[in-house]
Amino acid sequence: MKSERIALPDTRAVGRLRERLRYWTKELDFPSIRATKVLTAASELARNTVIYGGGGEVFLERIDGPRDKVGIRMRFVDQGPGIADLELAFTDGYTSGSGLGLGLSGARRLLGDLSVDTSPAGTTVEGTAWRR
Numbered sequence: 486m487k488s489e490r491i492a493l494p495d496t497r498a499v500g501r502l503r504e505r506l507r508y509w510t511k512e513l514d515f516p517s518i519r520a521t522k523v524l525t526a527a528s529e530l531a532r533n534t535v536i537y538g539g540g541g542e543v544f545l546e547r548i549d550g551p552r553d554k555v556g557i558r559m560r561f562v563d564q565g566p567g568i569a570d571l572e573l574a575f576t577d578g579y580t581s582g583s584g585l586g587l588g589l590s591g592a593r594r595l596l597g598d599l600s601v602d603t604s605p606a607g608t609t610v611e612g613t614a615w616r617r
């Protein structure tokens with residue numbers, strides 16, 4: 486289990502991603518509290534891909550660091566309209582829709598780091614969930 490692609494056409498696919506990530510975090514021995522946080526972050530990003538990106542996909546990849554450091558890189562890709570103001574999008578409570586506006590900011594807090602590449606041709610959000 487080194488990498489996996491999961492299609493995200495609609496919100497039902499978010500459940501599928503959660504199942505697969507549950508499996509990955511078990512395989513890689515993530516502590517269960519940590520696994521829950523990873524699933525929470527991933528669900529928020531996947532929802533954004535579906536709701537704002539018009540659907541897309543997510544790529545999971547195992548990352549092996551030095552010693553026994555291991556993580557799951559998650560890359561969410563869509564071809565939606567992009568994020569016009571990234572700083573605003575990361576502001577706690579900001580939503581352009583009907584959400585709580587805590588998805589991006591919360592995912593960044595939970596994962597520690599999040600990189601976003603966005604343009605009117607689409608958005609890629611990438612973060613790595615490290616085992617703690």
Ligand SMILES: Nc1ncnc2c1ncn2[C@@H]1O[C@H](COP(=O)(O)OP(=O)(O)O)[C@@H](O)[C@H]1O
Nearest residue numbers: 533537538567574580581584585586587588589
């Ligand atoms: N993949 C994306 N494509 C376009 N816009 C996005 C995407 N992800 C997030 N956004 C924008 O960033 C805002 C903040 O996202 P988020 O923090 O998850 O809050 P919420 O989902 O509750 O609106 C969204 O309201 C939306 O405007």
Ligand SMILES: [Mg+2]
Nearest residue numbers: 529533584588
């Ligand atoms: Mg959101």
